[in-house]
Amino acid sequence: MTPFGRLTGTAAPLPEENVDTDIIFPARFLLITERHGLGRYAFHDRRFAADGSEIATFVLNRTPWRGSPILIAGANFGSGSSREQAVWTLLGHGIRCVVASSFGEIFHGNCLRNGVLPIILPEPIVVALMASAQDGRIFVVDLDAQVIASEGLPPLSFPIDPEQRLALLNGWDETDLILNARGPDIAAFEDRQCRDQPWLYELEVS
Amino acid sequence: MPRTLYEKLWDSHVVADLSPQQKGGDALLYIDRHLVHEVSSPQAFQALRDAGRRLRRPETHLAVADHAVPTRSRGTIADPLAAAQVAELEANVAEFDVPYRRLDGEGQGIVHVIGPEAGFTLPGITLVCGDSHTTTHGAFGALAFGIGASECGTVMAAQCLKQKRAKTMRVELIGTLSQHVTAKDIALAFIARVGAMGAAGYAVEYAGPGVAALSMAARMTLCNMTIEAGGRIGLIAPDETTFAYLEGRALVPRGERWRQAVAYWRTLHSDGDAVFDTVVVIDLGDIAPHVSWGTSPEDCAPITASVPDPTTIIDAGARRRLEKALAYMDLAPGTPLQAIAIDRVFIGSCTNGRIEDLRAAASVVAGRCVADGVTAIVVPGSTATKHQAEAEGLDVVFRAAGFEWRHAGCSMCVAMNDDRLFPGERSASTSNRNFEGRQGPGGRTHLMSPAMAAAAGIAGHLVDIRNLGAPVA
Numbered sequence: 001m002t003p004f005g006r007l008t009g010t011a012a013p014l015p016e017e018n019v020d021t022d023i024i025f026p027a028r029f030l031l032i033t034e035r036h037g038l039g040r041y042a043f044h045d046r047r048f049a050a051d052g053s054e055i056a057t058f059v060l061n062r063t064p065w066r067g068s069p070i071l072i073a074g075a076n077f078g079s080g081s082s083r084e085q086a087v088w089t090l091l092g093h094g095i096r097c098v099v100a101s102s103f104g105e106i107f108h109g110n111c112l113r114n115g116v117l118p119i120i121l122p123e124p125i126v127v128a129l130m131a132s133a134q135d136g137r138i139f140v141v142d143l144d145a146q147v148i149a150s151e152g153l154p155p156l157s158f159p160i161d162p163e164q165r166l167a168l169l170n171g172w173d174e175t176d177l178i179l180n181a182r183g184p185d186i187a188a189f190e191d192r193q194c195r196d197q198p199w200l201y202e203l204e205v206s
Numbered sequence: 207m208p209r210t211l212y213e214k215l216w217d218s219h220v221v222a223d224l225s226p227q228q229k230g231g232d233a234l235l236y237i238d239r240h241l242v243h244e245v246s247s248p249q250a251f252q253a254l255r256d257a258g259r260r261l262r263r264p265e266t267h268l269a270v271a272d273h274a275v276p277t278r279s280r281g282t283i284a285d286p287l288a289a290a291q292v293a294e295l296e297a298n299v300a301e302f303d304v305p306y307r308r309l310d311g312e313g314q315g316i317v318h319v320i321g322p323e324a325g326f327t328l329p330g331i332t333l334v335c336g337d338s339h340t341t342t343h344g345a346f347g348a349l350a351f352g353i354g355a356s357e358c359g360t361v362m363a364a365q366c367l368k369q370k371r372a373k374t375m376r377v378e379l380i381g382t383l384s385q386h387v388t389a390k391d392i393a394l395a396f397i398a399r400v401g402a403m404g405a406a407g408y409a410v411e412y413a414g415p416g417v418a419a420l421s422m423a424a425r426m427t428l429c430n431m432t433i434e435a436g437g438r439i440g441l442i443a444p445d446e447t448t449f450a451y452l453e454g455r456a457l458v459p460r461g462e463r464w465r466q467a468v469a470y471w472r473t474l475h476s477d478g479d480a481v482f483d484t485v486v487v488i489d490l491g492d493i494a495p496h497v498s499w500g501t502s503p504e505d506c507a508p509i510t511a512s513v514p515d516p517t518t519i520i521d522a523g524a525r526r527r528l529e530k531a532l533a534y535m536d537l538a539p540g541t542p543l544q545a546i547a548i549d550r551v552f553i554g555s556c557t558n559g560r561i562e563d564l565r566a567a568a569s570v571v572a573g574r575c576v577a578d579g580v581t582a583i584v585v586p587g588s589t590a591t592k593h594q595a596e597a598e599g600l601d602v603v604f605r606a607a608g609f610e611w612r613h614a615g616c617s618m619c620v621a622m623n624d625d626r627l628f629p630g631e632r633s634a635s636t637s638n639r640n641f642e643g644r645q646g647p648g649g650r651t652h653l654m655s656p657a658m659a660a661a662a663g664i665a666g667h668l669v670d671i672r673n674l675g676a677p678v679a
């Protein structure tokens with residue numbers, strides 16, 4: 001995945017709870033089997049009317065948030081379906097960081113695997129950032145320093161698992177990491193399990 | 207030390223402890239089984255191809271097309287995108303030697319229905335799928351959870367996943383269900399109580415005397431809906447009901463292996479003195495048939511209730527959310543839920559598309575007729591379920607009442623094929639999500655049990671199944 005550098009830009013405010021992955025990427029577009037080029041479907045039914053015209057009131061259709069690399073959202077963002085398209089579509093739209101007080105768990109993991117930084121901060125802080133975002137202020141997200149800052153607010157540090165931080169900064173791929181470091185452990189586990197639960201190794205799937 | 211069922215399943219699959227200094231940190235977990243479908247797998251196969259990798263243990267995967275497939279006929283797929291997606295799955299399973307359930311074969315169906323039916327799902331295993339309702343398989347005492355497409359690729363290549371250990375929640379079911387109240391109502395009542403985030407970060411174990419009495423179908427419905435409370439894992443300890451369901455199924459061990467396996471599976475329960483992070487007690491006797499009225503599964507109430515009034519809500523955020531949900535659903539505060547008229551009925555999905563669900567719905571519609579202006583479809587969860595239902599004559603009952611009888615698939619649960627609501631239409635649905643646009647852009651979904659959805663179809667509006675009069679015929 002693309003390494004995560006420093007982000008600078010406006011942050012699009014989406015002050016709504018439970019924005020689920022069906023809202024982020026409507027199911028009917030799941031027929032597309034590509035992972036690239038999905039940006040135009042992000043929040044599709046919020047962004048576009050039935051005739052394809054833009055809905056002027058939706059935040060991503062408004063200046064100065066059209067190209068915001070950051071999204072600030074209500075609690076439980078990305079809940080619902082496990083579709084990774086929800087992350088690919090944000091990426092395709094140019095969003096590399098989402099701030100919320102909580103995330104759908106699968107979505108959160110999917111972000112980390114695709115170079116999108118999910119920042120979890122307490123709700124009152126998210127509310128303060130949201131206000132700043134609504135004013136159209138410029139934000140800076142510095143993953144190396146673990147800090148998010150916006151004009152007019154003191155820089156805030158955010159928590160992130162140290163390993164996930166490194167993986168994001170370096171663009172490491174999880175499968176590579178596991179295969180490179182854990183091959184012997186996996187083989188040893190299989191030997192042991194095959195002895196203890198042999199029925200798991202006698203599959204004849206028809 | 208006493209352990210919960212979740213901890214036993216976790217401990218037995220740790221390949222490497224990734225944070226030994228802290229109890230309950232991350233671990234690399236071994237994955238025993240992987241269900242593959244057409245929507246979340248193409249990118250995973252592509253990643254394998256790009257990296258020049260093969261599957262570590264192809265026989266531990268099982269692939270099927272369920273989400274995008276048409277349900278009117280099993281011939282060629284008319285939608286070119288859907289046809290291409292299924293063709294891509296078929297090419298991928300051929301290239302990578304993955305066992306595949308053909309679209310026109312007896313083994314086809316929704317991943318979460320065919321896994322258990324085939325005996326692919328077993329107690330004590332880890333099972334994953336690029337699908338959030340993988341919680342379903344926890345009904346067998348399997349550690350089962352939904353993953354993203356990238357993780358599907360990792361499982362294919364490495365048979366492992368890095369996982370964060372969950373907190374544990376015990377949902378203790380006591381008392382007895384009243385007549386016409388089902389596992390779906392337990393699930394909806396639970397979600398209404400704890401909220402759509404209430405189980406986030408938890409592995410939820412359903413336990414207590416109320417669980418012992420539930421059939422496997424009911425247990426699967428309950429575990430299936432756990433994700434709607436935010437929990438990635440739902441669990442029920444395997445017992446005699448589980449073993450009776452499994453014995454003799456195609457992929458279940460036989461003979462001496464069966465005895466060995468059952469002996470092990472009997473150890474898979476939370477120890478009597480195991481400590482859970484949270485305990486919730488639900489008295490089944492208190493539960494009435496439930497329906498959803500909003501756009502989150504937590505927006506549920508007993509059918510005897512009315513649409514809530516935002517002005518009575520003090521918290522500004524919650525009030526805004528409620529106003530928005532009611533605007534989307536086009537419902538006025540104070541409307542009795544039973545006064546809500548519907549246009550469509552959908553009976554099916556991995557939540558309620560099993561033979562027991564179809565029987566329950568059929569018993570309601572028998573001798574009755576779908577109300578004027580209502581379109582109703584029944585979509586069995588699997589082809590085997592469809593054939594079983596036909597052998598029992600259920601299709602005849604449904605058709606006589608004016609229901610359409612379809613081929614197996616996800617259908618109007620996710621609206622990826624042509625089974626979808628038109629903008630503004632309202633459905634009584636046995637599926638699991640009432641999100642905005644879930645059943646088609648602008649569509650409005652009310653979740654409920656199969657019997658309640660069938661009854662709504664007959665009445666033309668949401669109705670209390672307990673008050674539905676006698677059949678006319």
Ligand code: SF4
Binds near residue numbers: 316556
């Ligand atoms: S029936 Fe619905 S919830 Fe279940 S797997 Fe299919 S789309 Fe997902």
